[in-house]
Amino acid sequence: MTRKQRRLTMIGGSLAVLAVAAALVLNAMRDSIVFFSTPVMVAEKHIPAGRRFRLGGLVEKGSLVHGADLAVTFKVGDGGATLPVSFKGILPDLFREGQGVVAEGALDASGVFRADTVLAKHDETYMPKDVADALKKQGHWKDDYGGKSQAAQADQNAQGASRAAQGVPQ
Amino acid sequence: MIAEAGHYALVLALALALIQSTVPILGARLHDPALMNVARSTALAQLLFVGGSFAALVTLHVTSDFSVVNVFENSHSLKPLIYKITGVWGNHEGSMLLWVSILALFGGLVAAFGNNLPLSLRAHVLAVQAWIASAFYLFILITSNPFLRIANPPIEGRDLNPVLQDIGLAVHPPMLYLGYVGFSISFSFAVAALLEGRIDAAWARWVRPWTLLAWIFLTLGIAMGSYWAYYELGWGGWWFWDPVENASLMPWLAGTALLHSAVVMEKRNALKVWTILLSILTFSLSLLGTFLVRSGVLTSVHAFATDPERGVFILLILCIFIGGSLSLYAWRASALKQGGLFAPISREGALVLNNLFLTTACATVFIGTLYPLALEVITGDKISVGAPFFNLTFAPLFVPLMIAVPFGPLLAWKRGDLLGAAQRLVAAGVVALIAIALLWAWTLGGSTLAPLAIGLAVFVIAGALSDLVERTGLFRLPLGTALRRARGLPRSSWGTVFAHAGVGVALIGIVCETTWNTEYIGSMKPHDVAHVAGYALTLDGVRQRQGPNFREMIAQFTASLDGERLSVMTPSKRSFTTRGSTTTEAALLTRGASQLYISLGDTAADGEIAVRIYHKPMVLLIWFGPVLMAFGGMLSLSDRRLRVGAPKPARASRQLQPAE
Numbered sequence: 001m002t003r004k005q006r007r008l009t010m011i012g013g014s015l016a017v018l019a020v021a022a023a024l025v026l027n028a029m030r031d032s033i034v035f036f037s038t039p040v041m042v043a044e045k046h047i048p049a050g051r052r053f054r055l056g057g058l059v060e061k062g063s064l065v066h067g068a069d070l071a072v073t074f075k076v077g078d079g080g081a082t083l084p085v086s087f088k089g090i091l092p093d094l095f096r097e098g099q100g101v102v103a104e105g106a107l108d109a110s111g112v113f114r115a116d117t118v119l120a121k122h123d124e125t126y127m128p129k130d131v132a133d134a135l136k137k138q139g140h141w142k143d144d145y146g147g148k149s150q151a152a153q154a155d156q157n158a159q160g161a162s163r164a165a166q167g168v169p170q
Numbered sequence: 171m172i173a174e175a176g177h178y179a180l181v182l183a184l185a186l187a188l189i190q191s192t193v194p195i196l197g198a199r200l201h202d203p204a205l206m207n208v209a210r211s212t213a214l215a216q217l218l219f220v221g222g223s224f225a226a227l228v229t230l231h232v233t234s235d236f237s238v239v240n241v242f243e244n245s246h247s248l249k250p251l252i253y254k255i256t257g258v259w260g261n262h263e264g265s266m267l268l269w270v271s272i273l274a275l276f277g278g279l280v281a282a283f284g285n286n287l288p289l290s291l292r293a294h295v296l297a298v299q300a301w302i303a304s305a306f307y308l309f310i311l312i313t314s315n316p317f318l319r320i321a322n323p324p325i326e327g328r329d330l331n332p333v334l335q336d337i338g339l340a341v342h343p344p345m346l347y348l349g350y351v352g353f354s355i356s357f358s359f360a361v362a363a364l365l366e367g368r369i370d371a372a373w374a375r376w377v378r379p380w381t382l383l384a385w386i387f388l389t390l391g392i393a394m395g396s397y398w399a400y401y402e403l404g405w406g407g408w409w410f411w412d413p414v415e416n417a418s419l420m421p422w423l424a425g426t427a428l429l430h431s432a433v434v435m436e437k438r439n440a441l442k443v444w445t446i447l448l449s450i451l452t453f454s455l456s457l458l459g460t461f462l463v464r465s466g467v468l469t470s471v472h473a474f475a476t477d478p479e480r481g482v483f484i485l486l487i488l489c490i491f492i493g494g495s496l497s498l499y500a501w502r503a504s505a506l507k508q509g510g511l512f513a514p515i516s517r518e519g520a521l522v523l524n525n526l527f528l529t530t531a532c533a534t535v536f537i538g539t540l541y542p543l544a545l546e547v548i549t550g551d552k553i554s555v556g557a558p559f560f561n562l563t564f565a566p567l568f569v570p571l572m573i574a575v576p577f578g579p580l581l582a583w584k585r586g587d588l589l590g591a592a593q594r595l596v597a598a599g600v601v602a603l604i605a606i607a608l609l610w611a612w613t614l615g616g617s618t619l620a621p622l623a624i625g626l627a628v629f630v631i632a633g634a635l636s637d638l639v640e641r642t643g644l645f646r647l648p649l650g651t652a653l654r655r656a657r658g659l660p661r662s663s664w665g666t667v668f669a670h671a672g673v674g675v676a677l678i679g680i681v682c683e684t685t686w687n688t689e690y691i692g693s694m695k696p697h698d699v700a701h702v703a704g705y706a707l708t709l710d711g712v713r714q715r716q717g718p719n720f721r722e723m724i725a726q727f728t729a730s731l732d733g734e735r736l737s738v739m740t741p742s743k744r745s746f747t748t749r750g751s752t753t754t755e756a757a758l759l760t761r762g763a764s765q766l767y768i769s770l771g772d773t774a775a776d777g778e779i780a781v782r783i784y785h786k787p788m789v790l791l792i793w794f795g796p797v798l799m800a801f802g803g804m805l806s807l808s809d810r811r812l813r814v815g816a817p818k819p820a821r822a823s824r825q826l827q828p829a830e
Contacts, residue, residue: 006512006513006514013523017527020567021534024534024563024566025534031558032551032559033554034556036552070693091771094751155298
């Protein structure tokens with residue numbers, strides 16, 4: 001083979017791998033990306049039952065009910081609307097009423113959000129980023145959250161310190 | 171006084187770095203050895219001053235001097251000594267100081283051990299190191315000074331984030347930084363080569379040990395971080411595809427590619443331009459990782475926009491260094507002479523394939539990590555890209571790479587014989603097929619993918635071993651000869667075997683853990699028994715204990731298998747009064763490479779505790795694999811050929827080509 005042919009083989013091979021990778025990425029983008037919503041956005045957008053998304057907001061005070069066998073229900077609100085959430089499993093250490101939460105799951109036919117994952121960052125002063133942004137947008141932002149979230153940010157260690165602690169479904 | 175001394179030492183280090191950035195370059199232009207040698211002394215002096223500055227901060231933390239903001243915010247007088255020390259880098263300012271200390275350490279090492287480098291190359295390399303150092307000294311002094319005082323010192327500190335009060339913090343960040351920052355050396359060498367417009371095989375020989383050293387630390391750092399997350403966060407996950415983790419995985423992937431392309435360059439004088447590019451990219455990804463973690467952009471795009479000082483500063487450093495080095499590359503790379511020719515089927519070809527897949531995999535991680543950020547900045551839509559994305563992109567790209575791994579070392583340089591290599595891998599292939607068949611029969615009706623993936627891992631391990639068998643002539647030659655040959659084998663060949671086998675070992679662990687992991691979640695009261703994977707776990711009782719700076723609730727479990735009592739496990743929940751937060755301390759019981767894992771949830775009003783119990787088969791292999799890889803790297807590093815300052819070896823044993 002001449003130098004040119006060899007180079008063409010290499011370039012062709014590289015392009016083939018890159019094309020495959022691009023196809024994989026586009027395919028994964030279509031299937032595995034989860035959008036984030038707040039209760040207000042859920043009400044406005046009419047998200048169909050069964051479509052997975054992330055719900056973020058504040059856990060309404062006094063709404064947490066422990067059922068039998070680790071089942072829990074609580075309401076998530078963002079100042080404009082609230083949405084009932086049901087979850088079965090262990091809630092993360094930092095799950096508290098009145099604090100921010102992000103849950104992943106889908107709506108069922110009756111309009112209850114069935115979460116299979118509940119996320120809370122492990123720092124008690126931490127407001128999940130998506131929740132903070134959404135609250136700011138809607139004008140429900142309290143300044144003390146800002147101070148807190150910056151403190152939390154300073155706590156972030158070199159690596160890995162700020163991983164989400166997760167409630168794992170049963 | 172100590173704080174001021176530390177601050178002053180840091181300013182002096184900046185001054186030294188500024189001298190080191192300019193004078194040696196000037197010396198190289200004027201061909202003045204005296205000016206070029208300035209680099210050596212300034213690099214060593216810089217190390218001394220930064221070291222002093224770091225020691226000052228450690229002293230402040232150890233003596234709990236709460237008049238310093240950094241100590242007040244991250245320490246507590248009751249904290250155990252080890253966490254007082256590790257707490258130094260458990261916060262933004264301190265960890266940046268650790269970052270520059272390690273940078274100075276590497277610069278100092280090059281200065282101290284680089285006596286066999288051509289004078290002008292050493293001058294250039296150290297000057298580039300000093301550019302990076304100056305930028306980060308400025309960053310610390312302007313935006314993140316750890317030595318600031320408080321006007322009215324409080325009597326007690328706010329304590330360190332409880333999750334960080336763990337031995338993991340002592341090891342993980344320093345290791346990771348040694349890896350991240352270690353790649354600055356190959357970056358500096360690459361930029362120096364571009365500045366000088368000259369690069370040869372000797373260059374690769376100097377770069378390789380540094381790359382290897384950084385890679386070993388990064389491998390161990392990532393593995394350590396993963397294990398830390400596994401036992402500390404309390405839900406048994408070991409990799410989350412979290413942006414912070416991806417930030418460390420990307421330099422690792424690029425660094426692994428660099429390691430392999432440097433081999434081609436050293437041996438065959440080919441792939442020069444590509445190796446230079448990879449050196450630049452690897453360190454750029456390290457800088458990107460620093461930016462992602464340190465700027466707060468991951469916590470919130472808004473935090474970044476409202477408090478832009480730090481973020482914008484690092485972004486600026488990022489743009490200058492990445493943009494500058496890539497522009498230099500575009501401008502000067504064509505001046506570098508083309509290297510040796512090789513056929514697509516050859517050792518070089520295999521290493522190119524390795525590079526292709528590693529960099530492509532790295533690119534998919536890059537997209538998955540940065541796409542949500544970019545989308546949010548551009549359209550305001552918020553999405554999360556999680557594990558499913560990476561499983562669908564990263565995993566398929568790794569499969570062909572894994573299949574190719576055993577072939578590489580068996581192919582000859584320049585022109586290889588694929589059929590011959592395949593024949594020599596027949597034994598490995600058969601072993602893999604037997605493994606697949608056995609597993610498939612054993613788990614009949616279960617996952618079909620898992621036995622195949624384990625078969626692939628077995629193929630990689632067996633392939634690495636058959637390379638060893640091939641080289642030593644084991645089974646073909648008398649045992650004595652084989653042993654003699656094994657002793658004579660270059661250490662780098664042994665390194666290859668261990669590192670490649672490590673990849674297979676880790677894959678087995680990953681597949682077993684994700685496929686056959688069993689879990690039990692429920693609420694238990696004393697004397698309840700939970701059954702998980704054949705083990706019976708009895709909750710004996712719950713007690714309270716007072717720790718140095720926390721209270722903890724300890725639950726005691728007795729684990730037994732088939733009625734035989736094995737051990738007592740004591741998971742706990744700690745509440746830290748100063749910060750008003752709780753952490754979950756999981757209890758682990760190791761059985762071979764598998765583990766039982768218990769972590770506690772909330773206690774209900776009636777005294778029942780929510781409990782999470784996992785049985786994780788072969789989970790330890792996930793971390794044993796990287797340890798093997800790092801061990802392989804160390805063997806390779808100790809190879810006579812690569813030892814710093816070692817003379818060129820005689821060209822006697824050509825037929826025993828090390829495989830790397």
